[in-house]
Amino acid sequence: MPLDPETRTQLVATIRRFVDERLIPREAEVAETDAMPADIVAAMREMGLFGLSIAEDYGGLGLSMEEEALVVFELGRAAPAFRSMFATNVGIGSQGVAIDGTSEQKARYLPRLASGELIGSFALTEPEVGSDAGSVRTTARRDGDSYVLNGTKRFITNAPHAGLFTVMARTNPDIKGAGGVSAFAVEAGVPGLGLGKPERKMGQQGAHVCDVIFDNCRIPADALIGGVEGQGFKTAMKVLDKGRLHIAAACTGLAERIIDDMLAYAVGRTQFGRPIAEFQLLQAMFADSKADALAARALVLDAARRRDAGEDVSMAAACAKMFASEMVGRVADRNVQVHGGAGYIRDYRAEQLFRDARLFRIYEGTTQIQQTIIAKALIAEARAKTGQRDRP
Known part of the structure; x- marks a missing residue:
């Protein structure tokens, strides 16, 4: 409620x-x-x-x-x-x-x-499978009242701390693509589940990612989410639609914070005897950043309300995630520029937030994947209006 x-x-x-x-x-x-x-x-x-x-x-x-x-x-x-x-x-x-x-x-x-007793982690990405979620290679072979998992998941957020992994694995090798993929709830500590070393990242220090390795990892059959094989891709897409709106909101919040930092620095920094905030070329950056942030906020809230109303928001979530993640990158870059030389110095935080913002354009679906989702949805809508069928 x-x-x-x-x-x-x-x-x-x-x-x-x-x-x-x-x-x-x-x-x-x-x-x-x-x-x-x-x-x-x-x-x-x-x-x-x-x-x-x-x-x-x-x-x-x-x-x-x-x-x-x-x-x-x-x-x-x-x-x-x-x-x-x-x-x-x-x-x-x-x-x-x-x-x-x-x-x-x-x-x-x-x-x-x-x-928070248990940290959850989502294990979809693999060394050769990232944006193409339907091409999962990790296998889950049924063996009596168990499944045996084999494969490697890559760049898994919070994996070093996780107590529970939602794992996408192929249960039917004869079905190519998404139809052969199932989802499993796998508890940490089971034999055959190993972790790689935490990655050293460009930004977002304090948030840890690493590989998750399954080597004849035996899990109970009731770990199959929903108890039905072949539904993993559908589960992943439902999860990602919601997650993309969450990420878009986070991008918007970070952009609003960066705008505050940008303005605070500009009104206090003087050049040529006056605050740099009075320079019109910098004012254009302020205006563009504010318009960007307001547009992202509106996109997120519109899609969120539509999701709450029970609508399919796959395209709207993709639009929000794409726009907001690209937007915060622009705002973070402008912030470094407004700070000038200070923007390259760690004490001012502009460079850290610039590096932090860069990841948003990659995880939970790259910008290019969001563009593909949006374009396919638009083409399907256009064909429906003209009575044409989608190609198989």
Whole structure:
């Protein structure tokens, strides 16, 4: 059930204070240590951030998509590593079970994910399979009352901390493409599941990724999400539609934060005897950045409300994710330019946020994949209007 307006306003205000008072002041520490402070993680658990999207019946806050977007606009204002700590539980790490899981799977995992006791991770990408989710090569072979998994997953967010992996694996090698892929809820620590070393990344220090390796990893047959083979690709797409709106909201929040930083620097920095904020060429950057951020916010909220109303928002989510991720990159680049030489110096944070923003154009579907999704949807709509059939 949606929150009443007063409760929603209070929630957003509380999150904003948390970001301003607890998260932003710790950004440099997280970037330098590449670690998330334990007290911050504990505070996130206490605030219920790990369970934003999980139903109240399972201990979560049960926010609608619009409410989640409003919260993520605020959380996105801090360096992205903070959001990443709990975001897999809110999105791709829990939603496979939440959307398509059996009642037993939901009861077993969702309360622990909502509390943050269990960190969820989404294992889809492979060394030669990223954007082409239907070409998964990791196999899951049925053997009695078990499945045996073999394969490697790559660049898996929060894998070093995960207690539960949503794993996409091919259960039917005779079916090429998406139809042979199934989804599994795999608990950490089972024999045959190994982790690679955490990757050293361009940005987003404090958010950890690594390979997940399955070597004759035997899991119980009831780990099959929903209990039905061949539904994994559909589950992944449902999860990613929601996740893309979450990412778009995070991009929007980060852009709004960067605009604040940009203006604060510009009004205090003087050249030629006056603040650089008075220079018209810089003012054009301010204006373009604000228009970009407002457009992204409108896209996200429109798609979120439509999803809450039960509409298919695959194309709208792709549009929001594509625009917002490209937009925050433009804003972050302008911020470095406005800062001039200081923008290249770590103490000013402009260069860190520039590097942090770059990843948004890649994960949960690259910009090019979003363009493909949008174009295919538009072509299908056009053919439907003219009575033509899609090609098989």
